Amino acid sequence: MTLSLRRAGRLSSGIKMRDTSYLNWPFFQDRHRAIAAQLDSWATANLSVVDPHDVDASCRMLVARLGCDGWLKHTAPGGESETIDVRTLALVRETLAYHSGLADFSFAMQGLGAGPISLFGNQQQRDWLKRTRSGEAIAAFALTEPKSGSDVANIELTAQHYGTGYVLDGEKTWISNGGIADLYVVFARTGEAPGAKGLSAFIVPNKIPGFSIAERLETISPHPLARLKFERACVPATAMIGAPGDGFKIAMATLDIFRSTVAAAALGFARRALDETIKRARSRELFGGPLADLQMVQASIAEMAVDVDAAALLVYRAAWTKDNGAARVTREAAMAKLFATERAQKVIDKAVQIHGGDGVRHGHIVERLYRDIRALRIYEGASEVQKIVIARQMLSGA
Ligand SMILES: Cc1cc2nc3c(=O)[nH]c(=O)nc-3n(C[C@H](O)[C@H](O)[C@H](O)COP(=O)(O)OP(=O)(O)OC[C@H]3O[C@@H](n4cnc5c(N)ncnc54)[C@H](O)[C@@H]3O)c2cc1C
Numbered sequence: 001m002t003l004s005l006r007r008a009g010r011l012s013s014g015i016k017m018r019d020t021s022y023l024n025w026p027f028f029q030d031r032h033r034a035i036a037a038q039l040d041s042w043a044t045a046n047l048s049v050v051d052p053h054d055v056d057a058s059c060r061m062l063v064a065r066l067g068c069d070g071w072l073k074h075t076a077p078g079g080e081s082e083t084i085d086v087r088t089l090a091l092v093r094e095t096l097a098y099h100s101g102l103a104d105f106s107f108a109m110q111g112l113g114a115g116p117i118s119l120f121g122n123q124q125q126r127d128w129l130k131r132t133r134s135g136e137a138i139a140a141f142a143l144t145e146p147k148s149g150s151d152v153a154n155i156e157l158t159a160q161h162y163g164t165g166y167v168l169d170g171e172k173t174w175i176s177n178g179g180i181a182d183l184y185v186v187f188a189r190t191g192e193a194p195g196a197k198g199l200s201a202f203i204v205p206n207k208i209p210g211f212s213i214a215e216r217l218e219t220i221s222p223h224p225l226a227r228l229k230f231e232r233a234c235v236p237a238t239a240m241i242g243a244p245g246d247g248f249k250i251a252m253a254t255l256d257i258f259r260s261t262v263a264a265a266a267l268g269f270a271r272r273a274l275d276e277t278i279k280r281a282r283s284r285e286l287f288g289g290p291l292a293d294l295q296m297v298q299a300s301i302a303e304m305a306v307d308v309d310a311a312a313l314l315v316y317r318a319a320w321t322k323d324n325g326a327a328r329v330t331r332e333a334a335m336a337k338l339f340a341t342e343r344a345q346k347v348i349d350k351a352v353q354i355h356g357g358d359g360v361r362h363g364h365i366v367e368r369l370y371r372d373i374r375a376l377r378i379y380e381g382a383s384e385v386q387k388i389v390i391a392r393q394m395l396s397g398a
Contacts, residue, residue, distance in 0.1 A: 062102060149174070274308055338390065
């Protein structure tokens with residue numbers, strides 16, 4: 001017998017659509033709850049103006065607005081906070097992703113791009129953080145190369161010690177904010193040892209001679225992306241973050257923090273897909289009643305809701321663990337990213353299915369989510385890489 005939720009009285013208009021009960025979980029403090037509520041109102045009021053067709057202009061505008069209204073201060077230490085609060089980062093990403101993938105992207109890249117400076121930069125280098133936190137400078141994180149994506153230790157771009165500085169030669173690709181960034185943190189081979197131990201990180205401003213944008217890259221969910229070229233591009237020795245040979249460690253420690261926030265963005269997309277689906281199932285009349293009366297639709301909604309809650313538990317477990325003093329959260333972050341991104345893809349796919357033809361129509365919210373989620377299963381470590389990381393941690397007893 002089909003259970004009619006309407007008849008059961010559970011779909012009365014008095015029920016709040018958006019479930020924010022997770023904010024009561026013990027992972028959060030009142031300041032987190034306040035940020036989530038304020039940002040949700042801010043996003044509702046401000047993010048309808050985002051133009052998905054001109055991504056460069058939109059991202060510049062978003063960074064300026066997010067900076068102006070104080071949200072970017074959460075991307076890096078400074079002011080009242082000496083460390084990055086990962087729960088805040090994750091909540092902000094989840095909330096922005098719920099409203100706009102491009103807004104989440106603009107926020108996240110200020111954190112990831114400046115991440116190596118936040119974690120390992122000296123006092124002088126940390127001056128950049130004032131500019132990334134205010135939105136005055138746009139940041140990028142340049143690790144990937146044409147021959148080294150998942151295989152990070154295989155980086156070929158060289159930085160040769162020369163006089164009082166380093167000369168950079170080579171290419172980076174798939175660099176988010178490439179083309180609009182003011183500052184790139186570039187990982188290069190300095191050769192202290194073979195493989196991962198021979199890499200260093202450098203701060204490279206966008207205007208230096210020898211640095212250029214070789215190609216702009218377009219994807220199914222557009223945002224600024226580019227292949228970068230370095231031809232005898234000189235940086236002073238003071239541009240190096242940490243010590244020679246620290247590059248791999250710096251990259252991995254940065255990803256340790258930001259991976260759980262990629263998971264948070266996936267969670268925001270999934271939560272939006274679920275909410276849109278509930279709305280649709282309640283309003284669409286089919287076979288003489290609401291779509292929500294069909295048990296197979298109910299089953300899909302139940303599966304979506306379980307995936308959303310389980311992903312949220314993993315995301316905020318990783319963030320809480322880091323905020324509570326863990327030096328590294330490699331296993332927790334990898335689990336959160338793997339589960340949240342893979343399950344968000346499934347949740348959004350179900351949302352598209354339940355929306356029928358409208359679900360694949362250009363410009364529909366679930367159609368956009370369907371495109372927005374895909375790359376998250378690939379960047380900052382593809383799902384297969386996360387499985388390897390988790391298995392290594394388990395097998396080593398870490
Ligand atoms: C939209 C977008 C934004 C990006 N932004 C940035 C950025 O800002 N900065 C930056 O440095 N990089 C960025 N990247 C690059 C991203 O991190 C790489 O694409 C990713 O690491 C995968 O590298 P690759 O594309 O070279 O794929 P490959 O390394 O060639 O891997 C291809 C596929 O092989 C599989 N695979 C990989 N390793 C294993 C394994 N060990 N076992 C089994 N299967 C495996 C995975 O399915 C993987 O997707 C971005 C990428 C995208 C798509």
